[in-house]
Amino acid sequence: MPSYHAYWGKARPTADMAELHLLVHHSLDVAAVGHAYLRRHPALLDWLAARFVAPRDVLLDWFVFWLALHDLGKFSITFQRQRSDLVEQLQGQPAPEAQAEPVRHDSLGFGFWREYMCDCALDEDWFGEFDSRSDLTDAVEPWVRVATGHHGMPPRTDAGVQATRHFTPRGAARDAPSRNAADALDFVAAMRAMFLSPATAALVTRPDFADRSRELSWWLAGVVVLADWIGSDTDHFPYRATALQSLAGYWADALAHADAALDATGILVAPLRAPLGFAQLFPRIPAPSPLQAWAAELPVAPRPQLHLLEDVTGAGKTEAAVMLTQRLIAAGVADGFFIGLPTMATANAMHERISQVYRPLFGEAASLALAHGRRNLVEAFAASVLRPGRADADPDAPDGDDTATARCTAWLADHNKRALLAPAGVGTIDQALLATLRSKHQSLRLLGLFRKVLVVDEVHACDAYMLRTLELLLEFHARAGGSAVLLSATLPMRMKRKLLAAFAQGAGQSAAPAHRRDYPLVTSWVAGNAADEPAPAVPPVATAVAAATLTEQPIATRAAVRRRVGVRHESDRAALHRLILDTLAAGRCVAWIRNTVADVLDAHAELAPALPAGSVTVFHARFALADRLVIEQRVLATFGRDSGPAERRGQLLLASQVAEQSLDIDADLLVTDLAPIDRLVQRAGRLMRHVRDAEGRASTDPQAGDARGEPLMVVFGPAFTEAPRSDWFKDFFPKASGVYPDHGQLWLTARALQAGGFTMPDDARALVEAVYDGEAELPAGLQASSNRAEGKAYGDRSLADANVVDPERGYVRGGSEWDTDESAPSRLGEDTHDVLLCRWDGGVLRPLHAHADPRAAWAYSGVRIARRLLCGVPQPADAARATALAECAQRLPGQGRWSVLLPLESDGKDGFAARALRLSRDEKAELPARCRYSSLTGLVLEDEAAPDPEGAGAGASRQ
Incomplete structure (x- = not known):
């Protein structure tokens, strides 16, 4: 057998299958998945073929050739040395030392192209005649980046990635031949023989090939990542430690396995169905x-x-x-x-x-x-969807690769x-x-x-x-x-x-x-x-x-949603509380939508003691997923379309912005903190949303009117004045002042509502444009706030331009690093992360919410929160518990690197308490903190000094 069979590509410590999977076999596994995926996704293949003006079979072979080379970096000494025992088993001698410290094998694969393959391709006319090395690299390198960037980000191309230092043994002369590089080149030659016909190799000579390769590389890279994932699933691609057949024979087997693996993923395009009325x-x-x-x-x-x-x-x-x-x-x-x-x-x-x-x-x-x-x-x-297979190599391997x-x-x-x-x-x-x-x-x-x-x-x-x-x-x-x-x-x-x-x-x-x-x-x-x-x-x-x-x-409006909404502005907190309590005592239901989680919790602390148990529902983003799903269902059962008098009577919903959109809830009275006009119009949509009789029963008569009277929305906020001070909003809502930073827009909203109500849909366009068209003159006291907000908006748009990928440049690195899962944020605002709630069961940590599937248990027990409010947990003083905490983190995806485990202890009442760490105001130090968790109020942190917004633009609003 050719010596390129003597390299391992995957390894696992268990004994229920072969200890290793040959690198050449894994390479063909992944190539087979890519081949099967494109073949069974004809719309994608047709689109790519049309863009390249190439026959489908030619383009498919070209893509599969490069996909088979995605792990060329694993031929390196630095990668192989991670399991020197397997190298000795395959090659009969221990792996030599490399000349450099380990580098991720995806980037080494790209470096191998530049330092070994490119000159060979140019000298031997692999892809036809090119006048210069730069012409060849311009046409081909987008495909090399796509193939080697199979870890979800483009490969590194900086000077620190020198392939020769990773393919040549330590102590060897600079120009000494490298067995690893020679075997890798032999494997490339074998792939050329299998997939690169003259017509396929000549694809690079087509007009605009380089430009189209760069443009389409973003989608091609996605196919490579997907193929690498599925091709690594040992349930469908069992390990083979020896080469029992030719590569062509293995390729035929891999294609059959790829079809079966794709069938199991649930991601293939469904056949067209007849249109439905x-x-x-x-x-x-x-x-x-x-x-x-x-x-x-x-x-x-x-x-x-x-x-x-x-x-x-x-x-x-x-x-x-x-x-x-x-x-x-x-x-x-x-x-x-x-x-x-x-x-x-x-x-x-x-x-x-x-x-x-x-x-x-x-x-x-x-x-x-x-x-x-x-x-x-x-x-x-x-x-x-894409079941994760059994684990293969150690994710903490020396090359830093998962x-x-x-x-x-x-x-x-x-x-x-x-x-x-x-x-x-x-x-x-x-x-x-x-x-x-x-x-x-x-x-x-x-x-x-x-x-x-x-x-x-x-x-x-x-x-x-x-x-x-x-x-x-x-x-x-x-x-x-x-x-x-x-x-x-x-x-x-x-x-x-x-x-x-x-x-x-x-x-x-x-x-x-x-x-x-x-x-x-x-x-x-x-x-x-x-x-x-x-x-x-x-x-x-x-x-x-x-x-x-x-x-x-223009579209007509359904009669049932054409209505007048009365608006009452309220600045007296005590008067507002009396109105809410009186409405509830009269047998009606009330929803109060607030601008921060902290304000929701404040309202709960002030109102709940005056109300019967079970009559107040708190709803915000800081509940574990399992509790949130229960709360959402309870909210819909109490305030939703199908709720009746028994469910609605005397019920109060205290919610953050999570309740203002896309939730089919219907309150008899809606209270809302002052927010921009578009948000208030959305919140008004939760008010008397369905036609009901005076007792709150949903009407089945499409012609019936609502018997509850005119809808009333109470807006809680600072008293309106024509000449507000600069702290007009911030003084009234200190915790929410940063959620909607343009206080001029809030003042314009308050002014627009001074008429005492609006009619939908007649007034909708005028209301929105009065606040957002940029033509209105603002009071002098709020001009600075609006100027800052406008300047930030321009800066934020520029930041988005800086963070977005460039379709013309192709799949290349640029700007910020890609190494974390969300290097460029999808929205600005607070840095947030997942906190996984767990509880002590003797000396063992278990997810707060049990489930037969451990992955589901942890997902159900997760809550997302601002990193400044909870950045970690202190080390347990008890050595046994410290060990248990570390072991629990190791069992999580990524060994806990993407989340924080928060151990909870029963507080002897209706919830749990925990010790945590928070960031100091300058975010340079970690300070001790206390927090409580309850299925009624969610995760509550003591002494929150700043808002935890959930509005647009805030990181927490993803939840």
Whole structure:
């Protein structure tokens, strides 16, 4: 056998299978997965072939050739020395020492190309004749980066990665031949013989090949990461420690294994289904709203398109988006969908709604990620989307590299990330935004969105940084022929124009500026095509296209959501408390939406003692997932569409912004802290949302009016004045002053509400534009606040431009490092992380919420919190407990590097207490802190000195 068989690629310490897997076999495993994935994803392969103007089989062989070389860096001495015993077993002698300290093998693979392969390729005309080395590298290096960057980020290319020092033994002369390099080159030659026919090798001579390679490398890199994960699953690719057949024979076996592995993942495109009528998709809705009827009747053009749906809360925007999405899928314009929500709470609620229509959309053929109720959310994803295989090599190996299995397990531990890979997904918008930011596994997210309908709900809830990132995401999505549906009740005109322009730019076209101020309104932009006739589902290569179409269509309003909302401004806390208590005593239900978690807890401490047990529900982002799911269900049962007098009577909901969007709740009286006008309009949508009788029973008569009287929204905030001081808002809301930093906008909002109410939908556009059009004159006292906020917004947009990947440069590093899972943040604000709540059971630490699947148990026990509030835990004084804590961390994905374990002790009452560490104000020191956890109030930290915001732009709002 050729000597390139004498290298290990995977190793495991257990004895239930071979101890090692040969490197050449693993290389072909991964290549086979990539081959099978593209072959069974014809839309992706057709799109790539069209962009390269190349036959599908030629492009497929070209890609597989490079994918087979993804682990060339593992031929290095530094990698092989990690298991010197295996080297001696395979080569008959111990591994020599290298000339340098270990470097990750992905970067070594790229270095091997530059220092060994490139000159050979040029001298031997592997890819035809090139005039210079620079011409060859310009055409080929994008593919080398894609293949070797299989760990979710581009390989390093700095001077510190010198391949010769890692392939040549210590003490050898500089020009001494290297056995490791020679064997690696022999393996490259074998792969050339298997995959590079003359026609395939000549692919690089096609026009614009280098430019298209760079542009498309972002999606190709995602296929490589996915193939490496699946190809590392030992359940489908069992280890083989010896070469019992030729590489060609092994390749045939690997292809069969790859098909079986893909079948088990649940990520393949589902077959097209016939279009469904509205009644078939939503049998519980007796008649569609005007917006829903528009979605059901719109002629579907077979080209990329963007639809912005603006309508009042309760008009059925979600159902309209789903209706339109299934029609795009049935027409072959898309293969699936991803719905991005502003918070995890809204994502959970959306999951419940989508699960009811999932099967009619996809049947049994697609992943069942969304075919289960909320209680099964975590385990449903874990069981159906990319099961992580058994562990292979030590993830703490000297080259600092995690194994593919460890990376896969860590990524899949976040169910919001898993949602991107399934044909249908619901999650936070952050996971989609990270597809265009310099973050680990960015390319995998981008691949997950390919030919999906991207639905973004509450799109107005984006600050300047998120808006710019969303623009870039829409540009990327349109480049790949994707379509998008954006939903909002309150979308400022300036924001709308930016989103339309970004999507059109991605499609290589332009969009006329939207101008109509009707409301409700649907704005649709559909890409043109080269011959003014229907284009194929896969975008053509030609860039000269006919003019695109922009349509702005006013939509009628359903009578049930046309209403007058009274507004009462209240600045007296005691008077507000009396109003709430009197309303509850009268048998009605009240919801108070606050701007920070700390304010929610303050309201609970002030009001709960005066109310019966079980009549107050606290809802915010600092609950463990299991408790949050229970609370969400309780909130919907108490305040939702199907609640009745028995459930609603005397109930108080104290919530942060997690309750302001996408939750179908209905309060008799709504109290809200002062917030920007678009947020208040959203919050007003939780007020008397469904028609009920005077006792609170939901009406079944579509013509009936609400018998509870005129809806009243009480806005709690500083007294309105025409000449406010600079501390007008901050003095009243010290904890929330940083959540909405433009206090001029808050003053404009308060002024707009002085009329005592508004009518929906008639006043919606005027209200929003009065605050956001930038034309209003502000009081002198608040001008500085607005100037700072405007300057920050410009800076945040610039930061987004600096953090986003560049499609023209291709899959390369640049700017900030990629080494952490979210190097470039999806939204600005506080740095947050996951805290895993656990409890002592004797001397053993167990997740707070038990589950048969340990991964699900930890997911259910997790809460996300600002790092400054809880950055770690002190070392237990008891040595046995310290050991138990360390051992527990080792069993977590990534050995606990991506989260903090918080051991809890019963407080003897209704909750738990814990010792923790928090950051000092200058974030340079860790200080002792105390915290409590209760399923009634969540995680409470003592002496919180600053706000923990959950609004747009705040890191905590992902939850």
